[in-house]
Amino acid sequence: xxxxxLHLPTLSVQEGDNSIINCAYxxxxxxxxxxxxxxxxxxxxxxxxxxxNMDKRQGxxxxxxxxxxxxxxxxxxxxxxxxxxxxxFCAENRGYIPTFGRGTSLIVHP
Amino acid sequence: KAGVTQTxxxxxxxxxxxxxxxxxxxxxxxxxxxxxxTPGQGLQFLFEYFSETQRNKGNFPGRFxxxxxxxxxxxxxxxxxxxxxxxxxxxxxxxxxYEETQYFGPGTRLLVL
Numbered sequence: 001x002x003x004x005x006l007h008l009p010t011l012s013v014q015e016g017d018n019s020i021i022n023c024a025y026x027x028x029x030x031x032x033x034x035x036x037x038x039x040x041x042x043x044x045x046x047x048x049x050x051x052x053n054m055d056k057r058q059g060x061x062x063x064x065x066x067x068x069x070x071x072x073x074x075x076x077x078x079x080x081x082x083x084x085x086x087x088x089f090c091a092e093n094r095g096y097i098p099t100f101g102r103g104t105s106l107i108v109h110p
Numbered sequence: 111k112a113g114v115t116q117t118x119x120x121x122x123x124x125x126x127x128x129x130x131x132x133x134x135x136x137x138x139x140x141x142x143x144x145x146x147x148t149p150g151q152g153l154q155f156l157f158e159y160f161s162e163t164q165r166n167k168g169n170f171p172g173r174f175x176x177x178x179x180x181x182x183x184x185x186x187x188x189x190x191x192x193x194x195x196x197x198x199x200x201x202x203x204x205x206x207x208y209e210e211t212q213y214f215g216p217g218t219r220l221l222v223l
Contacts, residue, residue: 031209032209032210034211041216042216042217043114043202043215043216044153044214045214046211046212046213049211089152089153093209093210094209095208095209096158096165096207096208096209097166097168098212099155100153101152102152103152
């Protein structure tokens with residue numbers, strides 16, 4: 001889910017569906033990854049993280065998958081709810097400076 | 111535990127003016143980072159402070175500066191404002207800043223006219 005210019009990729013789902021948001025990261029040396037959720041008018045909020053020695057990590061209704069071979073990260077949201085509507089973006093960390101993806105806009109229709 | 115707070119929440123300035131934004135990190139967090147968020151460029155790293163010292167800096171002109179106080183509170187300053195400085199400025203804190211989750215404040219929305 002990388003964006004070009006002003007337009008973010010958009011994922012529209014129905015309430016109750018499962019959502020999958022993807023992210024390609026750039027630095028093969030990155031070893032810590034985070035998914036953030038940003039609602040309109042608010043700062044980014046931590047959802048879930050994963051270290052490079054793991055392939056999968058589960059939280060409450062969310063799962064993050066890491067594929068280091070192709071430098072790909074995905075966020076799965078189970079039983080998506082209208083309150084999940086927001087922009088989601090991943091961050092890759094190597095050292096002190098995280099690098100953020102552009103984000104994907106998730107729209108959940110009731 | 112109180113979250114990261116930023117003041118003011120909204121600001122309107124004119125070109126050529128300067129502005130100072132403030133950030134109070136979560137208690138116990140010593141690393142404070144600043145970001146600029148715009149629709150065109152997304153989230154861009156400005157700088158990071160730890161124990162009153164600027165430890166890392168992004169690719170922004172010298173008009174953007176910051177400082178951190180002994181209580182970990184931080185300020186950033188933008189001098190000689192330009193129209194392109196209009197953005198959401200976000201502050202984030204973490205315990206050490208090294209490969210760990212950052213907790214963001216709500217941001218300061220700056221509009222330069």
